Amino acid sequence: MLPELSRRWQAIQAEMKKAGADACLITGNVNLFYVANRVFSGYFYLPSEGEPTFFVKRPVGLNGNNVVYIRKPEQIAEILVAGGNPLPKTLLLETDELTYNDVMRLQSVFSPEKTLNATSVLRLVRTVKSDFEISLFRESAAIHSGCYKQIAGLYKPGMSDLDFSIEIEQLFRKNGSLGHFRIFGQSMEIFMGSVLAGDNAMAPSPYDFAMGGSGAHNSLPIGCNGSVMTPGMSVMVDMGGTFTGYITDMTRVYSVGKLSQQACDAHQVALEIQSDIEAMAKPGVAACELYNLAFAKAAKYNLSDYFMGYGQQAGFVGHGVGIEINESPVLAPRSREVLLQGHIFALEPKFVIPGTGAVGIENTFLVTESGIEKLTQFDENIQELGF
Amino acid sequence: MLPELSRRWQAIQAEMKKAGADACLITGNVNLFYVANRVFSGYFYLPSEGEPTFFVKRPVGLNGNNVVYIRKPEQIAEILVAGGNPLPKTLLLETDELTYNDVMRLQSVFSPEKTLNATSVLRLVRTVKSDFEISLFRESAAIHSGCYKQIAGLYKPGMSDLDFSIEIEQLFRKNGSLGHFRIFGQSMEIFMGSVLAGDNAMAPSPYDFAMGGSGAHNSLPIGCNGSVMTPGMSVMVDMGGTFTGYITDMTRVYSVGKLSQQACDAHQVALEIQSDIEAMAKPGVAACELYNLAFAKAAKYNLSDYFMGYGQQAGFVGHGVGIEINESPVLAPRSREVLLQGHIFALEPKFVIPGTGAVGIENTFLVTESGIEKLTQFDENIQELGF
Numbered sequence: 001m002l003p004e005l006s007r008r009w010q011a012i013q014a015e016m017k018k019a020g021a022d023a024c025l026i027t028g029n030v031n032l033f034y035v036a037n038r039v040f041s042g043y044f045y046l047p048s049e050g051e052p053t054f055f056v057k058r059p060v061g062l063n064g065n066n067v068v069y070i071r072k073p074e075q076i077a078e079i080l081v082a083g084g085n086p087l088p089k090t091l092l093l094e095t096d097e098l099t100y101n102d103v104m105r106l107q108s109v110f111s112p113e114k115t116l117n118a119t120s121v122l123r124l125v126r127t128v129k130s131d132f133e134i135s136l137f138r139e140s141a142a143i144h145s146g147c148y149k150q151i152a153g154l155y156k157p158g159m160s161d162l163d164f165s166i167e168i169e170q171l172f173r174k175n176g177s178l179g180h181f182r183i184f185g186q187s188m189e190i191f192m193g194s195v196l197a198g199d200n201a202m203a204p205s206p207y208d209f210a211m212g213g214s215g216a217h218n219s220l221p222i223g224c225n226g227s228v229m230t231p232g233m234s235v236m237v238d239m240g241g242t243f244t245g246y247i248t249d250m251t252r253v254y255s256v257g258k259l260s261q262q263a264c265d266a267h268q269v270a271l272e273i274q275s276d277i278e279a280m281a282k283p284g285v286a287a288c289e290l291y292n293l294a295f296a297k298a299a300k301y302n303l304s305d306y307f308m309g310y311g312q313q314a315g316f317v318g319h320g321v322g323i324e325i326n327e328s329p330v331l332a333p334r335s336r337e338v339l340l341q342g343h344i345f346a347l348e349p350k351f352v353i354p355g356t357g358a359v360g361i362e363n364t365f366l367v368t369e370s371g372i373e374k375l376t377q378f379d380e381n382i383q384e385l386g387f
Numbered sequence: 388m389l390p391e392l393s394r395r396w397q398a399i400q401a402e403m404k405k406a407g408a409d410a411c412l413i414t415g416n417v418n419l420f421y422v423a424n425r426v427f428s429g430y431f432y433l434p435s436e437g438e439p440t441f442f443v444k445r446p447v448g449l450n451g452n453n454v455v456y457i458r459k460p461e462q463i464a465e466i467l468v469a470g471g472n473p474l475p476k477t478l479l480l481e482t483d484e485l486t487y488n489d490v491m492r493l494q495s496v497f498s499p500e501k502t503l504n505a506t507s508v509l510r511l512v513r514t515v516k517s518d519f520e521i522s523l524f525r526e527s528a529a530i531h532s533g534c535y536k537q538i539a540g541l542y543k544p545g546m547s548d549l550d551f552s553i554e555i556e557q558l559f560r561k562n563g564s565l566g567h568f569r570i571f572g573q574s575m576e577i578f579m580g581s582v583l584a585g586d587n588a589m590a591p592s593p594y595d596f597a598m599g600g601s602g603a604h605n606s607l608p609i610g611c612n613g614s615v616m617t618p619g620m621s622v623m624v625d626m627g628g629t630f631t632g633y634i635t636d637m638t639r640v641y642s643v644g645k646l647s648q649q650a651c652d653a654h655q656v657a658l659e660i661q662s663d664i665e666a667m668a669k670p671g672v673a674a675c676e677l678y679n680l681a682f683a684k685a686a687k688y689n690l691s692d693y694f695m696g697y698g699q700q701a702g703f704v705g706h707g708v709g710i711e712i713n714e715s716p717v718l719a720p721r722s723r724e725v726l727l728q729g730h731i732f733a734l735e736p737k738f739v740i741p742g743t744g745a746v747g748i749e750n751t752f753l754v755t756e757s758g759i760e761k762l763t764q765f766d767e768n769i770q771e772l773g774f
Contacts, residue, residue: 029576038605041574041593059591059599059608060699095487099573100480101504103487117488166560173553178607179578186486187428189416191566204446206428212446218425219632219710220565221446245606312447323606 001037004132008035009052011125016048022088023047024118025076025106028097030182030323031122033245043076047085055079077109087111092118123184127320127328128342129246134366136244137344141364141375144241144248147175148378151237152254155385161197161224161235162216168195168239176243184324193239194223197256201236201358204312208326210348211236211358212312231257234357234382236350240325241364241376247321249346250376251362254383263356267382269301270360273317273349274380281365281372287335291317294349295333303351310352318347321364343367344375388424391519395422396439398512403435409475410434411505412463412493415484417569417710418509420632430463434472442466464496474498479505510571514707514715515729516633521753523631524731528751528762531628531635534562535765538624539641542772548584548611548622549603555582555626563630571711580626581610584643588623588745591699595713597735598623598745599699618644621744621769623737627712628751628763634708636733637763638749641770650743654769656688657747660704660736661767668752668759674722678704681736682720690738697739705734708751730754731762 012035016024026035026044035044035052042056054067055076068079077087091112093103096119107115129137147168154167169192173179179192188207196213205212205222215221229235233256241248253267273294281290294317298307308314318331321344329337329345344367350360361380365372399422403411413422413431422431422439429443441454442463455466464474478499480490483506494502516524534555541554556579560566566579575594583600592599592609602608616622620643628635640654660681668677681704685694695701705718708731716724716732731754737747748767752759 029574033606039576039593039608041595058593058595058699061591093487097573098487100482100485100487100490166557169560169566170553170557173556176603178604179556180576180607186484187416189426189567204448206426206445208428208445216563217565217632219420220567221426245604312445 004130005035005037007130008125009046012046012121013048015121015125016046016092019090019092019116019121021048021090021092021116024092024121026094026118026122027102028094030184031094031097031118033323034122034126042070043073045076045080047088073106073109090114090116092116092121094118094122096120123328126322128340129322129344130342133246133322134342134344136246137248137364137366137375140241140244140246140248141377143175143243144250145376145378147172147239148250148252151252152383152385155254158228160226160228161195161200162226164197164229164235165195165224168237172239178242181240181242182247182324184326188326189220190222191220192242194236195239196224196236196358197227197229198233198357199354200225200227201234201352202310202354204309208314210308210314210316210350211238211352212309229256232259232356234259234263234353234359235385236358236360238362246323247325248364248376249321249325249348249362250364250378251348251350251360252378252380252383253359253361254385256385258384259359259382260353260356263353263359264382265301266303266306266351266353267359269297269303270349270351271380273297274347274361274363277347278372278374281339281367282370283339283341283367285339287329287331287337287339288333291331291333291335294331298351306351306353308350310354317349318345320345339367341367341369391517392422392424394517395512396433399433399508400435402508402512403433403479406477406479406503406508408435408477408479408503411479411508413481413505413509414489415481417571418481418484418505420710421509421513429457430460432463432467434475460493460496477501477503479503479508481505481509483507510715513709515727516709516731516753517729520633520709521729521731523633524635524751524753524762527628527631527633527635528764530562530630531637532763532765534559534626535637535639538639539770539772542641545615547613547615548582548587549613551584551616551622552582552611555624559626565629568627568629569634569711571713575713576607577609578607579629581623582626583610583623583745584614584616585620585744586741587612587614588621588739589697589741591696595701597695597701597703597737598625598739599696616643619646619743621646621650621740621746622772623745623747625749633710634712635751635763636708636712636735636749637751637765638735638737638747639765639767639770640746640748641772643772645771646746646769647740647743650740650746651769652688653690653693653738653740654746656684656690657736657738658767660684661734661748661750664734665752665759665761668726668754669757670726670728670754672726674716674718674724674726675720678718678720678722681718685738693738693740695737697741704736705732707732726754728754728756
């Protein structure tokens with residue numbers, strides 16, 4: 001693991017040098033997991049050159065040359081000074097993740113002349129996945145796909161979307177899902193994933209997910225709402241692949257009986273969008289171009305009003321995945337990101353058809369040297385639920 | 388719902404006046420749910436007198452006199468000024484919850500002379516529960532207790548702690564658990580709750596929960612770790628009551644076969660601590676006194692080393708509950724809080740006995756006019772798992 005972690009630290013240091021930062025202090029769980037391959041309570045201190053120090057509050061018992069136990073962040077500065085290390089003049093802190101008061105406290109500990117945004121740096125570095133990380137995605141994708149093979153078999157007539165979701169959740173847990181779902185930003189909340197049946201897919205949510213749903217309770221307005229699944233409804237299953245610390249994302253559509261022709265046609269357009277993007281995507285292609293291609297194809301088939309929602313529409317057709325479900329790059333009209341080898345993203349062209357529900361597809365793709373490779377493999381047609 | 392919400396707004400306004408704040412701007416989901424009885428993407432703007440305004444980004448379609456749709460927070464100031472309202476000189480923002488960059492942006496929108504901490508104010512106001520909120524706790528406690536009655540029946544010999552947890556999770560979901568578990572602060576992560584079997588209870592975690600456990604994966608080091616449950620092990624089930632938007636907290640201990648005498652004795656001490664606290668707790672009693680009483684009783688029985696963990700010990704014996712699992716008051720040695728009528732807290736005296744595992748109890752209590760009332764009701768003895 002050490003060579004992999006060293007590679008990550010060096011990648012951060014390379015960005016630090018570009019930004020003119022003397023040190024980077026990390027304390028959020030997601031970034032700690034990235035730099036340490038474990039979560040701890042404390043701080044990871046990385047100077048622009050040389051080795052990092054792990055300042056640990058909890059758990060007890062961690063070993064290592066670079067591990068120093070502390071009770072509070074004020075001790076970090078004391079320990080650095082006592083060791084003859086200068087305090088950083090330009091300091092990277094996770095200013096898009098830590099609370100205002102936490103950043104103010106750390107600024108008063110170090111009194112840097114300048115504070116820069118470690119969140120942007122870490123999110124940038126995390127975007128390009130290593131072979132080690134790609135292997136964790138492959139492992140997740142294989143388990144994830146294996147779970148999807150079993151979903152249709154869980155359906156029983158008369159079930160509500162919530163009943164179906166609960167069975168799918170247990171299937172995932174039994175296959176190693178950790179359940180906990182990490183999301184960047186403070187505003188989005190969800191439990192494991194989403195099962196959307198029929199017109200509940202039209203219910204707009206406060207969150208920035210691709211699809212909505214009114215949810216089962218006003219305290220968590222997203223996803224399934226307890227509707228009984230009846231003939232003519234589509235059932236979209238978008239259950240997160242939280243198996244290995246690196247999230248794969250995957251959606252398949254089921255139907256109770258037959259769906260309307262409009263819905264079946266829209267599903268085919270979603271598959272066509274996926275194929276078009278598979279043909280076009282490779283290192284150097286702009287993420288916004290991929291969105292534009294998807295949007296243009298939806299428009300060509302007169303499906304603009306149904307694309308990525310009906311009434312309320314999501315403004316993207318794909319998103320990077322990693323330790324969090326919403327990483328870079330984002331496939332959106334104003335994205336300035338360009339695909340790089342080692343990017344991993346979820347592509348999810350979807351439509352919401354009133355009277356039927358949501359249709360479309362989602363898979364997780366790796367950007368290779370010359371194109372993209374689909375990691376999540378399973379039948380992409382609408383699957384009729386058995387009786 | 389409006390009288391209840393008005394009461395909450397007035398309680399916040401009363402604290403605003405004490406603090407000399409002209410306005411309070413709320414945008415975190417937990418506090419939005421408190422002030423609006425729903426989650427939305429946007430801002431709740433409350434002047435020190437008069438009615439609030441809901442500045443909404445998503446979802447589409449919300450109605451009401453006080454609802455104004457915006458795309459970005461800069462519009463809030465423009466709309467206030469256009470309506471002849473002065474911008475606040477002293478502004479409350481959720482500085483213990485919002486990111487540094489979010490607060491910086493809001494400060495630049497309003498240019499207040501002074502920014503105060505809305506997090507402290509909201510957490511203080513949320514601490515005293517109304518009759519409406521108490522009814523939601525009672526509802527949660529009844530469902531929660533009903534679930535616990537069924538837990539022992541889910542056990543099958545040869546199960547791992549994870550297998551057992553998965554069955555319990557499904558039981559909870561089928562009884563209406565929303566799954567998603569809200570925690571104050573950014574450092575704590577958990578999935579639905581914790582099942583700790585045998586010596587896994589000794590594994591220290593990075594998080595500030597009462598108990599640890601190494602977890603099933605290095606990305607989420609908490610709770611069950613896949614150990615097969617074998618005779619002589621205690622199995623502590625602490626599964627969150629996330630049924631109504633207001634969380635109840637409850638723990639019961641199970642045993643595979645018989646436990647060591649030391650563990651059985653420690654369990655009785657935990658029950659005795661609970662009884663002592665039930666006898667003493669009432670409005671006006673300091674939260675630290677309740678902790679001290681618990682600690683002294685553990686010491687009296689020579690159980691100090693095992694109290695609230697072994698090796699790594701938690702520094703509290705109880706905590707307020709509400710929309711989040713960790714609200715005020717905290718029953719800890721340095722707590723300055725005093726019990727008030729309408730507080731609701733979880734009391735969880737627990738011991739970790741090497742070679743056996745965790746024992747003890749947890750219930751959720753309401754502070755009444757003259758004492759405390761146990762909301763979560765179910766057999767408190769160690770329950771031997773059936774064969």
